[in-house]
Amino acid sequence: MYLQEWAKPTDKPLCLPLQDIYKIGGGTVPVEQMQTGVLKPGMMVTFAPVNVTSEVKSIEMHLEVLSEALPRNNVGFNVKDVLCGNMAEDNKNDLPMEAAGFMARVIILNHPGQISAVYVPLLDCHIPHIAHKFEKKKKKLEDGPKFLKSDDAAIVDMVPRNLKCFENFSDYPPLVHFPVCNMRQMIAVGVIKAVDKKAARANKVTKSAQKA
Incomplete structure (x- = not known):
């Protein structure tokens, strides 16, 4: 072996x-x-x-x-x-x-209460703690549930509170897994399935790059 x-x-x-x-x-x-x-x-x-x-x-x-x-x-x-x-x-x-938001498959591991659409936890997705808002949710066999709880698995639309860049699973598998944290505890894990990207802003080229 x-x-x-x-x-x-x-x-x-x-x-x-x-x-x-x-x-x-x-x-x-x-x-x-x-x-x-x-x-x-x-x-x-x-x-x-x-x-x-x-x-x-x-x-x-x-x-x-x-x-x-x-x-x-x-x-x-x-x-x-x-x-x-x-x-x-x-x-x-x-x-x-820049990512306007992304759709992720999320598994709730340990949460003492219920998670609604206004929930804003911290995510560690290849970068330091960034707050993200839970938007729309879709559980297996149920579209648009009112809340999620421990042991639930769902497809969730998430919106970052800061300007960040994300990629999806099909293109960059090493970069799409993340833990969801709250009160210094990991309450869920997730995988990014699709990313809603914004139009690129005006590009700035450094002086060294212009000379190259």
């Missing part, structure tokens, strides 16, 4: 969330784990939802300079004008866009 080696999704477009950002020597260094695609020095990447395009100057992993980064590599790279929580994607293959 053996474990099958995980196939790295290098054939998919670049997509990686920025979890931590550091200021080093006057530059901006995002640090995160690669999820899909390939990242190389000299590439032009666009960050959503701020819609900033910048050139990747260099890539390092554990103080070692890399010629390219692959999925599951924990890397840092030198760019400018980005924020924690932004999503970086290759602007030549799949331009990232």
Whole structure:
């Protein structure tokens, strides 16, 4: 018996969330784990939802300079004008866009009461805690239930309270699973099935990217 080696999704477009950002020597260094695609020095990447395009100057992993980064590599790279929580994607293959909301399959694990359509918990979906509002709900065999409770499973329309970028399960499986938290407890888990994306805002290109 053996474990099958995980196939790295290098054939998919670049997509990686920025979890931590550091200021080093006057530059901006995002640090995160690669999820899909390939990242190389000299590439032009666009960050959503701020819609900033910048050139990747260099890539390092554990103080070692890399010629390219692959999925599951924990890397840092030198760019400018980005924020924690932004999503970086290759602007030549799949331009990232701000999400107006998304539809998710949610399983309620442990909630002391009832969850209605005005519920606003915190989600951890490849980025730090972000508040989301439960909008419309659809349980199995019941359309538009008045509330959800522990052990229920439902399809829920959710709306983020901050400007964020999300992807759906069919395109980027590593980026769509999330826990739902309230009062420092995990009360539910979910998977993003579809995303309602807004039209892209005016793109800002950094000076270094213009010179490249």
